[in-house]
Amino acid sequence: MSEPPQIKDILDNGIAEPYDPALFDYDEVATDVDGLDAVGDDELAEFHERKFLLVRNVFAREQIDRACDAMHDLIFKRGKGSYSIHFEPGVKDKIDQLQGTEREHAVRKLADFNDVDPRLDALLYDSGVLAALVKLGLDDPQMFQTMALIKPPGGRDKAWHQDRAYFNVPVEDPIIGVWIALDETTPENGCMFVRPGWHDPVVHFQRRDWQICDADALSLPIKPVALPMQPGDILFFDSLLPHGTPTNYSNQRRRAAQFHYASANVRKTSLEERLAIFGEEGKDVTC
Numbered sequence: 327m328s329e330p331p332q333i334k335d336i337l338d339n340g341i342a343e344p345y346d347p348a349l350f351d352y353d354e355v356a357t358d359v360d361g362l363d364a365v366g367d368d369e370l371a372e373f374h375e376r377k378f379l380l381v382r383n384v385f386a387r388e389q390i391d392r393a394c395d396a397m398h399d400l401i402f403k404r405g406k407g408s409y410s411i412h413f414e415p416g417v418k419d420k421i422d423q424l425q426g427t428e429r430e431h432a433v434r435k436l437a438d439f440n441d442v443d444p445r446l447d448a449l450l451y452d453s454g455v456l457a458a459l460v461k462l463g464l465d466d467p468q469m470f471q472t473m474a475l476i477k478p479p480g481g482r483d484k485a486w487h488q489d490r491a492y493f494n495v496p497v498e499d500p501i502i503g504v505w506i507a508l509d510e511t512t513p514e515n516g517c518m519f520v521r522p523g524w525h526d527p528v529v530h531f532q533r534r535d536w537q538i539c540d541a542d543a544l545s546l547p548i549k550p551v552a553l554p555m556q557p558g559d560i561l562f563f564d565s566l567l568p569h570g571t572p573t574n575y576s577n578q579r580r581r582a583a584q585f586h587y588a589s590a591n592v593r594k595t596s597l598e599e600r601l602a603i604f605g606e607e608g609k610d611v612t613c
Contacts, residue, residue, distance in 0.1 A: 334410040338434040340535040342482040350572045352550045356380045362454045376522035377564040385558040396445035407442035431478040440472045466590040477516040477580040485537035486570040491530045491604040501565040501588045507555035508581040515576040518553040521568040531613040539613035
């Protein structure tokens with residue numbers, strides 16, 4: 327007999343602390359391509375050089391609105407499958423009492439919701455996106471991780487990091503992230519920032535989050551690039567690409583879906599093997 331669906335309430339382990347605004351100083355706004363059909367050899371070369379590709383107008387507004395409605399339902403536990411809701415640590419003692427906007431603004435992210443709601447699955451399993459992932463280098467791309475990321479007005483930053491630092495997968499096996507804007511994203515409300523072309527592992531520390539040390543991020547030789555996006559735009563990015571999002575200093579909510587894909591034959595490693603590369607242990611380093 328199969329286990330009944332479970333909805334897990336999880337307290338996020340990040341903390342809100344001041345940080346140097348220079349971490350998100352930028353001179354460049356990302357260039358883009360209009361639609362998946364326009365992704366050709368030049369765009370593929372750019373992806374492999376800069377480790378990201380911004381594609382406009384992939385999903386219609388109606389699809390995005392349905393996905394947002396699905397996220398709303400999951401936040402209020404109307405989902406019909408197993409998934410997790412990650413709350414800000416400050417609501418630890420009142421999660422069950424949260425209602426309305428207060429509950430929505432207390433949620434940091436949703437996770438592991440594949441095959442829970444067809445409105446989100448429509449983005450996750452989109453044939454055009456999967457075909458683009460093959461072009462970008464994945465052999466038979468398979469869903470590796472699902473998240474929905476929520477940054478309400480005042481929502482805290484996501485410090486600079488590499489997603490690969492979270493995954494027990496060899497660094498030579500490709501994993502590609504797909505970040506889908508569900509609202510307009512701007513530097514003021516917490517859009518994505520990247521450091522293009524960087525593809526070496528960087529040691530991570532547990533500070534505001536599991537992150538690249540702020541001092542190390544400031545010293546990276548490549549300046550941040552801002553990626554303002556409209557609902558339905560997609561960012562494809564290599565999981566070794568350093569990226570982050572600043573605090574939302576606007577009065578505009580910023581929501582996004584983020585999926586990771588790997589080839590069907592992706593290998594697995596242990597936590598110890600991952601930390602030997604990305605962790606601070608045994609490296610005589612400090613932050």
